[in-house]
Amino acid sequence: MTEQKDKMTIILFSGEMDKAIAAFTLATTAAASNMDVTIFFTFWGLNVLKKFRFAVSSSQNILQKMFNFMSTSELPISKLNMFGLGSWMMKKLMKKSKMASLDDLMKLAKELNVKYIACTTSCGVMGLTKENFTDDVTEFAGASTYLAEAKDSKINLFI
Amino acid sequence: MKIDKTLDCIGLFCPMPVVKTKLELEKMKQGEVLEIVSDDSGFEKDLPAWCNLSDEEFLEIKKEGNIIKGYVKKKQ
Numbered sequence: 001m002t003e004q005k006d007k008m009t010i011i012l013f014s015g016e017m018d019k020a021i022a023a024f025t026l027a028t029t030a031a032a033s034n035m036d037v038t039i040f041f042t043f044w045g046l047n048v049l050k051k052f053r054f055a056v057s058s059s060q061n062i063l064q065k066m067f068n069f070m071s072t073s074e075l076p077i078s079k080l081n082m083f084g085l086g087s088w089m090m091k092k093l094m095k096k097s098k099m100a101s102l103d104d105l106m107k108l109a110k111e112l113n114v115k116y117i118a119c120t121t122s123c124g125v126m127g128l129t130k131e132n133f134t135d136d137v138t139e140f141a142g143a144s145t146y147l148a149e150a151k152d153s154k155i156n157l158f159i
Numbered sequence: 160m161k162i163d164k165t166l167d168c169i170g171l172f173c174p175m176p177v178v179k180t181k182l183e184l185e186k187m188k189q190g191e192v193l194e195i196v197s198d199d200s201g202f203e204k205d206l207p208a209w210c211n212l213s214d215e216e217f218l219e220i221k222k223e224g225n226i227i228k229g230y231v232k233k234k235q
Contacts, residue, residue, distance in 0.1 A: 012183055025173065025174050026174075028174050029173075029174040029176050029178065029209075031179060031207070032174070032177055032178045032180075032181035032182075033177075033181075033212035033213045034212060034213045034214065035211055076235075097172070098170045098171060098172070099172045100171075100172065100174075100175050105174075111182075112178075112181075122173070
């Protein structure tokens with residue numbers, strides 16, 4: 001088939017679980033609706049992709065280490081987080097009501113070939129390298145790569 | 160109507176019923192009919208919308224209390 005597929009892109013700037021769930025709900029739905037989907041992870045959004053909870057490594061300077069120690073893959077929720085209690089309760093509630101978790105949605109996203117781009121500028125600032133991320137990342141790139149994708153996408157979201 | 164397969168989505172919320180529908184249809188043959196059983200009230204509107212986006216043939220929605228049964232024919 002030569003017909004061009006519709007495209008959607010999402011910039012995931014936020015590192016909160018609820019916002020990531022919103023992003024991945026739309027990404028999986030679009031990918032299941034015959035669209036090519038790209039998610040561009042930048043700043044706090046990179047926390048979603050971290051392989052281990054603490055992405056601290058010896059090559060980082062002291063400020064980068066502090067950031068990666070405090071900002072981890074253990075995602076908070078954007079309201080009523082209460083030092084993680086809110087996040088824990090939300091996960092419990094979602095499990096109880098059989099709502100798909102972020103992990104479930106991310107697994108589905110991979111199954112549906114959603115493309116992940118990690119922002120190299122944010123990685124540089126935070127001292128993060130490929131080793132800090134899951135193998136799900138398709139590409140490491142910058143704003144031009146994102147814009148090239150967004151330019152011929154019908155739906156572009158910033159979350 | 161001849162139903163070739165039934166997909167149970169009871170208890171699942173958006174986007175799971177629609178995503179599961181997609182994955183199930185991938186395994187089916189052209190012209191076969193899939194029945195999807197859901198209790199997510201949004202599914203009534205979401206299924207025809209999804210069929211429209213994905214170019215699959217939407218047949219009908221049947222409501223039995225709070226259970227929604229959707230029927231899709233695989234087009235391609």
